Amino acid sequence: MQRSPSAPDTGRYSTTAIALHWLLGLVLVGLLGLGAYMSDLPFSPQRLKLYNWHKWTGVAVLTLSLVRLLWRLSHRPPVLPAAIEQAMPDWQKWAHHGTHIALYVLFFAVPLAGWAYSSAAGFPVVFLGLVPLPDFVPVRESLADALKLVHATLAFTLAGLVLVHIAAALKHQWIDNDGLLRRMLPGRR
Numbered sequence: 334m335q336r337s338p339s340a341p342d343t344g345r346y347s348t349t350a351i352a353l354h355w356l357l358g359l360v361l362v363g364l365l366g367l368g369a370y371m372s373d374l375p376f377s378p379q380r381l382k383l384y385n386w387h388k389w390t391g392v393a394v395l396t397l398s399l400v401r402l403l404w405r406l407s408h409r410p411p412v413l414p415a416a417i418e419q420a421m422p423d424w425q426k427w428a429h430h431g432t433h434i435a436l437y438v439l440f441f442a443v444p445l446a447g448w449a450y451s452s453a454a455g456f457p458v459v460f461l462g463l464v465p466l467p468d469f470v471p472v473r474e475s476l477a478d479a480l481k482l483v484h485a486t487l488a489f490t491l492a493g494l495v496l497v498h499i500a501a502a503l504k505h506q507w508i509d510n511d512g513l514l515r516r517m518l519p520g521r522r
């Protein structure tokens with residue numbers, strides 16, 4: 334994305350947007366893998382440690398996603414080049430924007446559901462073992478079971494969308510050869 338409303342359109346996302354895209358992309362993929370791995374482990378101090386790191390990193394992602402969203406709302410993304418826009422059938426334009434919006438929604442929904450699950454299960458989140466975060470749901474077993482399922486379902490939906498997103502980016506790069514990927518790569522303006 335992102336230029337402020339008065340800045341010229343370079344056809345590329347800004348350095349801040351690119352940095353946040355790749356940083357959060359890497360961390361989110363790591364959290365998806367860690368979440369799936371740790372929840373299958375037998376009870377042990379190692380499992381507890383991984384759970385804590387998963388929670389803390391998830392809360393950091395939530396905070397960075399808020400920064401990213403605020404940046405996105407205050408800086409206009411580059412307009413899609415006319416040639417790319419014209420080559421896309423309507424469903425692809427819809428999928429392009431729809432996937433991005435759904436990803437942004439999940440950047441919040443997934444960690445908030447994880448946080449709520451942790452609270453409902455009676456394990457309040459203490460960020461880095463230092464900063465206790467508030468519980469915004471009561472401790473209740475039935476609620477915890479439901480939130481665990483919600484967290485897992487939303488997380489796997491996010492994983493599915495990420496795969497679609499990456500496949501689309503690679504299609505633009507290698508099949509359409511239209512330079513869309515360059516909009517999100519660091520480099521000279």
Ligand code: HEM
Pocket residue numbers: 361364365366367368369370372384387388389390391392394440443444445446447448449450451458481484485488489491
């Ligand atoms: C965007 C950030 C996050 C992603 C992508 C993510 C992803 C995942 C995934 C894929 C699982 C495995 C689900 C399963 O196989 O059943 C999981 C489990 C878990 N997540 Fe997250 N998570 C995120 C944030 C958080 C946060 C912020 C918390 C709590 C503060 C949290 C707490 C948990 C817990 C406690 C489990 C284990 C559930 C169990 O025991 O089966 N997650 N997460």
Ligand code: HEM
Pocket residue numbers: 334354357358359361362405410433436437495498499502503513514515516517
């Ligand atoms: C190989 C990995 C990836 C590639 C090649 C890639 C490529 C791209 C490209 C080219 C764009 C700009 C599309 C446009 O010009 O309109 C973009 C946007 C975006 N990507 Fe990725 N991406 C990757 C991984 C990820 C991951 C892992 C996530 C999230 C977990 C993600 C989330 C997003 C979001 C939310 C946008 C929209 C940005 C905005 O308009 O604010 N991407 N990506």
